[in-house]
Amino acid sequence: MTTQLLSTTEHDLERAAELIKSGGLVAIPTETVYGLGANGLDPEAVKKIFLAKGRPQDNPLILHIHDAAQLHDFCREVPETALRLAEAFWPGPLTMILPVREIVPKTTTAGLDTVGVRCPDNDATRKIIRLAGVPIAAPSANTSGKPSTTTAAHVLHDMDGKIDAIVDGGPCRVGVESTIVDLTGPVPRLLRPGGIGPERLEALLGALEIDRAVTGEIARDAVVRAPGMKYKHYAPAAEVLIVEGSSEAAARWVRERFAPGDAVLCFREELPLYEGLNPTAYGLETDPISLSAGLFAALRRLDDGAVKRIFARCPTGGGVNVATRNRLRKSAGFRTVNAEEAAP
Numbered sequence: 001m002t003t004q005l006l007s008t009t010e011h012d013l014e015r016a017a018e019l020i021k022s023g024g025l026v027a028i029p030t031e032t033v034y035g036l037g038a039n040g041l042d043p044e045a046v047k048k049i050f051l052a053k054g055r056p057q058d059n060p061l062i063l064h065i066h067d068a069a070q071l072h073d074f075c076r077e078v079p080e081t082a083l084r085l086a087e088a089f090w091p092g093p094l095t096m097i098l099p100v101r102e103i104v105p106k107t108t109t110a111g112l113d114t115v116g117v118r119c120p121d122n123d124a125t126r127k128i129i130r131l132a133g134v135p136i137a138a139p140s141a142n143t144s145g146k147p148s149t150t151t152a153a154h155v156l157h158d159m160d161g162k163i164d165a166i167v168d169g170g171p172c173r174v175g176v177e178s179t180i181v182d183l184t185g186p187v188p189r190l191l192r193p194g195g196i197g198p199e200r201l202e203a204l205l206g207a208l209e210i211d212r213a214v215t216g217e218i219a220r221d222a223v224v225r226a227p228g229m230k231y232k233h234y235a236p237a238a239e240v241l242i243v244e245g246s247s248e249a250a251a252r253w254v255r256e257r258f259a260p261g262d263a264v265l266c267f268r269e270e271l272p273l274y275e276g277l278n279p280t281a282y283g284l285e286t287d288p289i290s291l292s293a294g295l296f297a298a299l300r301r302l303d304d305g306a307v308k309r310i311f312a313r314c315p316t317g318g319g320v321n322v323a324t325r326n327r328l329r330k331s332a333g334f335r336t337v338n339a340e341e342a343a344p
């Protein structure tokens with residue numbers, strides 16, 4: 001199949017909607033990452049998503065809607081907290097897990113009794129959903145296990161010939177996937193940190209439980225609430241090692257060990273400390289959204305086969321840095337050293 005490249009003109013958005021309606025696969029831009037979309041109510045179309053990504057069948061998809069009013073169409077119960085969250089954060093990088101209505105096929109929910117729903121902050125994509133007249137089921141538009149895609153070129157790299165079209169909406173503003181909050185239990189539960197920092201959710205909800213999958217390593221066979229959290233993720237071919245500590249201590253530690261085949265992934269402020277080592281910066285430490293926006297693109301740039309080991313610097317603190325840290329730690333398989341404690 002030839003993968004068409006579409007723009008965000010009226011004409012092209014109509015074409016994208018037609019493809020979705022007729023059971024095709026279309027990569028769509030969102031503020032977080034690109035999604036690999038299909039008609040979320042059509043099990044045959046949804047099956048193609050799993051095939052194109054090489055995604056395990058037990059990993060449910062998020063339904064993308066164009067308006068919070070659509071929540072009632074696909075969710076059996078919509079608690080008051082869901083409406084408050086939608087009011088505060090939609091359109092935006094927040095996915096809510098709610099009890100699912102029967103109209104949503106098991107292929108989309110991986111057989112769960114719940115569904116993840118999100119209204120993305122991207123005009124072109126919301127327009128496609130409106131024109132198609134169906135919710136769009138979409139995981140991130142990357143080959144399963146690889147870093148998510150934040151430009152149309154990344155999507156083309158992973159999906160060329162496997163999907164019908166890619167709508168190029170430019171680079172994604174947030175760059176890491178949405179925050180996922182489960183509203184089906186007695187207390188709202190954070191399943192995945194994302195574009196909306198946990199503090200903002202907590203401020204609005206009063207109480208927020210943090211799932212173990214957010215902070216710790218999860219065994220492959222563990223029972224986790226967001227099935228996707230247990231898989232190897234965001235991983236370039238090279239081994240990633242997070243180096244903690246002050247900028248100076250980390251640079252000293254890395255310089256003592258740097259060998260051919262190694263690469264450095266750091267904050268832009270730190271570039272001078274790695275002079276001569278051809279460092280890659282993914283954003284400014286003082287500008288958290290630049291780090292989240294740049295992380296996956298940088299991991300992809302370093303995924304070229306020649307790089308065997310990546311020494312990575314990871315942001316501390318709250319907000320979107322929680323998500324950036326979570327993705328980087330996963331890509332590192334949770335391997336971390338503290339340059340200030342490590343033996344010389």
Ligand code: TXA
Binds near residue numbers: 116
């Ligand atoms: O920002 C995003 O959320 C992007 C864009 C495209 O919207 N989408 C995305 O989808 O990241 P995906 O499939 O790569 O990640 C969705 C995560 C997976 O870990 C999945 O297991 C979890 O959400 N999930 C989906 N439905 C769920 C449900 N009903 N209960 C618990 N977890 C669910």
Ligand code: MG
Binds near residue numbers: 140
């Ligand atoms: Mg994904």
